[in-house]
Amino acid sequence: MRSVWAPVGVEPSGPCVTPKQPPGPVSKRLRTEMEPIHQTASIKFFVDYEKSVGNYIVDADGNTYLDVFMQISSLALGYNHPDLIKVLSDPRFVTAAVSRPALGSFPRNDFPRTISKALTSIAPKGCPLVQTMMCGTSANENAIKTAFIWYQTQKRGGPPTAEDLASCMNQQPPGTPNICVLSFDGAFHGRSLAALSMTRSKPIHKVDIPAFNWPVAKFPRYKYPLEKNVQYNAKQDGDCLATVEHLIEERKKAKCDVAAVIVEPIQSEGGDHHGSPSFFQGLRDITKKSGVVFIVDEVQTGGGGTGSYWAHESWNLSSPPDIVCFSKKFMVGGYFYGEHLRVKEPYRIYNTWMGEPTKLILLEKAVEVIARDNLLEQVRKVGKGLQSGLRQIESANSSKMHSVRGMGSYCAFNLCDAELRDKFIDIAISNGLHIGGCGDTAVRFRPALIFAEKHLEIALDIISKSIKRL
Amino acid sequence: MRSVWAPVGVEPSGPCVTPKQPPGPVSKRLRTEMEPIHQTASIKFFVDYEKSVGNYIVDADGNTYLDVFMQISSLALGYNHPDLIKVLSDPRFVTAAVSRPALGSFPRNDFPRTISKALTSIAPKGCPLVQTMMCGTSANENAIKTAFIWYQTQKRGGPPTAEDLASCMNQQPPGTPNICVLSFDGAFHGRSLAALSMTRSKPIHKVDIPAFNWPVAKFPRYKYPLEKNVQYNAKQDGDCLATVEHLIEERKKAKCDVAAVIVEPIQSEGGDHHGSPSFFQGLRDITKKSGVVFIVDEVQTGGGGTGSYWAHESWNLSSPPDIVCFSKKFMVGGYFYGEHLRVKEPYRIYNTWMGEPTKLILLEKAVEVIARDNLLEQVRKVGKGLQSGLRQIESANSSKMHSVRGMGSYCAFNLCDAELRDKFIDIAISNGLHIGGCGDTAVRFRPALIFAEKHLEIALDIISKSIKRL
Numbered sequence: 009m010r011s012v013w014a015p016v017g018v019e020p021s022g023p024c025v026t027p028k029q030p031p032g033p034v035s036k037r038l039r040t041e042m043e044p045i046h047q048t049a050s051i052k053f054f055v056d057y058e059k060s061v062g063n064y065i066v067d068a069d070g071n072t073y074l075d076v077f078m079q080i081s082s083l084a085l086g087y088n089h090p091d092l093i094k095v096l097s098d099p100r101f102v103t104a105a106v107s108r109p110a111l112g113s114f115p116r117n118d119f120p121r122t123i124s125k126a127l128t129s130i131a132p133k134g135c136p137l138v139q140t141m142m143c144g145t146s147a148n149e150n151a152i153k154t155a156f157i158w159y160q161t162q163k164r165g166g167p168p169t170a171e172d173l174a175s176c177m178n179q180q181p182p183g184t185p186n187i188c189v190l191s192f193d194g195a196f197h198g199r200s201l202a203a204l205s206m207t208r209s210k211p212i213h214k215v216d217i218p219a220f221n222w223p224v225a226k227f228p229r230y231k232y233p234l235e236k237n238v239q240y241n242a243k244q245d246g247d248c249l250a251t252v253e254h255l256i257e258e259r260k261k262a263k264c265d266v267a268a269v270i271v272e273p274i275q276s277e278g279g280d281h282h283g284s285p286s287f288f289q290g291l292r293d294i295t296k297k298s299g300v301v302f303i304v305d306e307v308q309t310g311g312g313g314t315g316s317y318w319a320h321e322s323w324n325l326s327s328p329p330d331i332v333c334f335s336k337k338f339m340v341g342g343y344f345y346g347e348h349l350r351v352k353e354p355y356r357i358y359n360t361w362m363g364e365p366t367k368l369i370l371l372e373k374a375v376e377v378i379a380r381d382n383l384l385e386q387v388r389k390v391g392k393g394l395q396s397g398l399r400q401i402e403s404a405n406s407s408k409m410h411s412v413r414g415m416g417s418y419c420a421f422n423l424c425d426a427e428l429r430d431k432f433i434d435i436a437i438s439n440g441l442h443i444g445g446c447g448d449t450a451v452r453f454r455p456a457l458i459f460a461e462k463h464l465e466i467a468l469d470i471i472s473k474s475i476k477r478l
Numbered sequence: 479m480r481s482v483w484a485p486v487g488v489e490p491s492g493p494c495v496t497p498k499q500p501p502g503p504v505s506k507r508l509r510t511e512m513e514p515i516h517q518t519a520s521i522k523f524f525v526d527y528e529k530s531v532g533n534y535i536v537d538a539d540g541n542t543y544l545d546v547f548m549q550i551s552s553l554a555l556g557y558n559h560p561d562l563i564k565v566l567s568d569p570r571f572v573t574a575a576v577s578r579p580a581l582g583s584f585p586r587n588d589f590p591r592t593i594s595k596a597l598t599s600i601a602p603k604g605c606p607l608v609q610t611m612m613c614g615t616s617a618n619e620n621a622i623k624t625a626f627i628w629y630q631t632q633k634r635g636g637p638p639t640a641e642d643l644a645s646c647m648n649q650q651p652p653g654t655p656n657i658c659v660l661s662f663d664g665a666f667h668g669r670s671l672a673a674l675s676m677t678r679s680k681p682i683h684k685v686d687i688p689a690f691n692w693p694v695a696k697f698p699r700y701k702y703p704l705e706k707n708v709q710y711n712a713k714q715d716g717d718c719l720a721t722v723e724h725l726i727e728e729r730k731k732a733k734c735d736v737a738a739v740i741v742e743p744i745q746s747e748g749g750d751h752h753g754s755p756s757f758f759q760g761l762r763d764i765t766k767k768s769g770v771v772f773i774v775d776e777v778q779t780g781g782g783g784t785g786s787y788w789a790h791e792s793w794n795l796s797s798p799p800d801i802v803c804f805s806k807k808f809m810v811g812g813y814f815y816g817e818h819l820r821v822k823e824p825y826r827i828y829n830t831w832m833g834e835p836t837k838l839i840l841l842e843k844a845v846e847v848i849a850r851d852n853l854l855e856q857v858r859k860v861g862k863g864l865q866s867g868l869r870q871i872e873s874a875n876s877s878k879m880h881s882v883r884g885m886g887s888y889c890a891f892n893l894c895d896a897e898l899r900d901k902f903i904d905i906a907i908s909n910g911l912h913i914g915g916c917g918d919t920a921v922r923f924r925p926a927l928i929f930a931e932k933h934l935e936i937a938l939d940i941i942s943k944s945i946k947r948l
Contacts, residue, residue, distance in 0.1 A: 034587070042590040045598045046608055049824035054587045057573040068587040079580040080830045092576040096566060103527040105575075105836065106562040108809065110549040117504070117524045117538040120512040128515045138516055142612040143831060149670045153687055160686040173681035179689045183681070187688060199829050200619045201690070202671035211643035211653070212825050216630040217623055218657060219649045220671070220688065336830060339578065354519035355682050359669050360550045360806060361613060366575065366836070 017090050019062040022466055023440025025071040030437065032069030060087035063456060063463050065442055073442040074466055080444065081276070081308050081454035082336040084374055089458075095373045104365035111140070111362040122365070126372035127342070132318045134328025135344035140363025144307035144335030145198030148270070150357055151331045151343045152189050152202065155268035155301035157356060158349050160185055162299070167353060187267040188220065190255055190300075192227035192248075194447070196277035197270060197305055206270055209278040209447070223259060223266065225251040227275060228283050232411040245287040249294065256298050268301035269294075273319035276308040279447020280420035282413055285323040292325045301349070304329040311337025312378060312457045315388035315416030322415070339374075340367035383457040390464050391416035394453065397468040405475045419453040420446070428478055435477050441470040487560050489532040492936055493910025495541040500907065502539030530557035533926060533933050535912055543907060544936055547914040551746070551778050551924035552806040554844055559928075565843045574835035581610070581832040592835070596842035597812070602788045604798025605814035610833025614777035614805030615668030618740070620827055621801045621813045622659050622672065625738035625771035627826060628819050630655055632769070637823060657737040658690065660725055660770075662697035662718075664917075666747035667740060667775055676740055679748040679917070693729060693736065695721040697745060698753050702881040715757040719764065726768050738771035738800075739764075743789035746778040749917020750890035752883055755793040762795045771819070774799040781807025782848060782927045785858040785886030792885070809844075810837035853927040860934050861886035864923065867938040875945045889923040890916070898948055905947050911940040 030053035054068035065075040176183025191206035205220040228244040231237035275281040295302040309319040335341035500523035524538035535545040646653025661676035675690040698714040701707035745751040765772040779789040805811035893899040
């Protein structure tokens with residue numbers, strides 16, 4: 009029997025940084041050390057994960073920051089949560105870590121129970137089936153494969169024919185169909201080649217990479233505050249939905265059917281662009297009418313930051329999405345889907361690992377902790393405070409920042425240009441707040457679900473101070 | 479401080495199965511339980527991973543099998559290896575498990591050292607740089623992205639221009655180039671849409687999924703034994719290389735350049751088709767001459783099963799591959815690559831997680847154990863025994879099986895047709911040997927590196943008995 013290391017587990021009372029912004033000398037030395045064996049161009053700083061705790065991240069130079077970025081929105085319970093650490097001594101975790109199964113063929117005997125507790129218990133309404141994958145990109149890749157398989161099965165009225173099976177080996181129709189996925193301007197759905205064909209956020213992600221010729225529709229760009237721009241924003245919704253209908257029609261005529269529409273509830277990487285419930289209601293109705301699979305990509309919005317597990321559940325759709333993708337805060341990627349999309353033949357949605365049971369076992373505990381500690385309620389409450397606090401800062405600094413918006417603690421605002429935004433993020437971290445950017449000029453909050461009133465106070469104080477220094 | 483569970487850790491002296499083949503009643507019940515919430519079509523049986531140990535897998539019904547398939551070739555050290563279990567109490571492992579970093583931006587302060595020990599220490603010659611990813615498919619996706627970026631950078635003579643950056647957002651040239659990857663008939667490179675465009679093993683993987691119009695060349699199909707078919711096999715090599723040269727030429731003329739060639743040392747999923755050193759030498763020379771990136775996909779062959787970490791190192795190439803992909807036995811996906819392919823701009827090869835540090839920390843220990851216990855030497859020795867044992871069984875059963883072949887313990891043989899092959903696998907497992915199929919008629923051995931003489935004896939005995947029962 010061996011002992012598991014446990015961290016001290018007590019958050020500091022606030023950030024503590026040397027006056028200069030990271031990377032400090034230790035991070036710089038580590039980067040130099042890494043340079044000959046690994047790319048380093050995107051590294052911001054190295055982290056001491058043993059010293060990081062709760063809402064606080066400690067860098068390799070010993071600086072402590074209040075972290076509202078949380079590893080690009082991927083830590084639901086912050087750093088070194090004691091309940092998660094306890095899971096590591098569970099025999100299920102140990103065996104899953106060192107004897108990794110090929111889950112699609114030889115699953116663990118606890119797998120049905122673990123899926124049920126970790127995932128089915130929080131399934132979005134109307135999507136009872138779940139498939140785990142490795143990450144957000146593989147979730148989206150397999151979601152669209154599921155959509156394509158369904159679309160072709162409907163069209164044929166049954167499973168693939170001998171002709172389909174033969175022609176697909178030469179990548180010719182009918183086995184290899186000329187069908188597509190419609191996504192939105194500003195969207196981010198991952199970085200594999202097919203995911204990049206749906207991603208339309210930044211050129212540096214896409215340039216030099218071959219892409220599928222798939223259509224892109226407009227996504228609303230609202231003016232804030234919403235209550236003062238009702239007519240403008242409603243027109244945005246209408247115009248965007250019109251482009252969607254037009255593109256579906258156009259592609260149908262060109263015999264290159266749109267099999268699926270994929271959309272984020274909030275375009276996150278692209279700049280925290282929100283869509284209204286009525287926009288999404290319209291989108292759901294168009295896809296339903298056209299027989300197109302409706303995929304909601306909740307890779308970043310899912311997991312509690314918006315005040316519930318699923319941002320799309322606030323839309324009041326006439327019928328639920330066909331597929332809902334997740335990753336990040338769920339620790340494992342995957343997607344929920346409706347029974348009608350079940351793929352009957354084996355080995356069509358398949359790979360060696362099909363997810364990662366250690367993450368699922370941790371997720372089971374996280375879901376338990378989120379319920380026990382009323383964390384979604386806390387997110388909604390703190391989120392309200394965050395939004396109203398940001399609006400106060402906005403009123404006092406309206407020449408520099410604008411468009412405060414959010415759902416729960418999943419908040420953002422914009423600065424007047426990209427240079428100012430980058431400068432703001434640098435000043436904030438030198439003041440002890442680690443926060444992210446997105447799009448060209450937005451600042452995004454992605455705190456953990458354990459972000460509480462006391463952290464909010466510190467965060468607002470630093471934001472206010474940092475905006476003033478711009 | 480808490481204790482980590484540890485298994486008994488002693489292998490049984492042999493398999494122990496009830497007369498019927500799996501799935502047994504417990505597996506059947508679990509499958510029924512899982513059906514309403516998850517696909518189950520490809521499940522063979524459920525596994526008790528707590529009772530499985532070393533080379534033996536124990537199913538949910540308590541049957542014990544000698545396992546030479548090892549979770550589709552992905553467990554280097556078998557089940558519940560005691561040295562790996564010890565790693566779970568390492569603070570590095572604990573913090574990596576519960577505080578998962580976005581490795582591309584905020585890596586762990588031990589990351590350079592861990593990469594160096596776990597990966598650089600076993601890097602293939604000529605490929606000093608490494609990038610970790612989540613799985614084999616994402617390794618291949620990012621390997622071809624790296625190739626595309628290099629190819630376009632060479633062509634332009636520098637980084638993307640303003641025109642490239644603007645046009646790629648509309649997925650038009652020059653920013654979105656019309657370039658491609660050449661792969662081989664029978665190849666398997668994963669199941670994302672781009673990976674499937676390179677995969678040409680089985681229709682059920684590809685049907686109904688849109689694909690890139692990328693070229694496919696012939697891969698050798700040798701006759702065995704090699705020494706009796708020298709001329710025939712040499713002609714195979716020559717013919718296949720001629721198709722490669724022809725396709726590269728043809729695509730160049732069509733202004734859809736082949737930017738990369740991707741190839742497996744042994745086409746594994748496709749049926750354990752080997753290529754000779756002289757075939758691969760020719761391929762390297764053609765790619766070098768044509769300015770095409772040469773990618774060796776060692777996702778299945780890498781990690782020691784062939785008697786060394788890298789199957790391609792036995793080819794004696796005139797210059798090393800440009801990129802070598804790995805996953806499976808490495809527990810984490812990724813690729814090694816040459817310095818010339820380093821991507822200078824940040825966020826081009828990037829995603830949230832960029833791999834998985836818990837797996838890397840386990841791999842570091844596995845690499846240590848493989849060296850300490852001389853496991854590669856053991857693989858070479860046991861592999862010789864396995865191959866000669868199989869040839870003896872072949873001579874005695876030449877009407878039923880043929881084409882025994884292998885590198886190390888990475889061995890295969892063929893049965894006369896698919897039905898007989900499937901029947902053989904069923905009989906083998908009912909006799910206590912868990913073994914895999916591949917291609918249409920092949921049987922593949924993918925034992926762990928800890929597969930020893932005593933296991934070999936049992937395996938050969940069961941194979942001999944099972945063949946006789948066909």
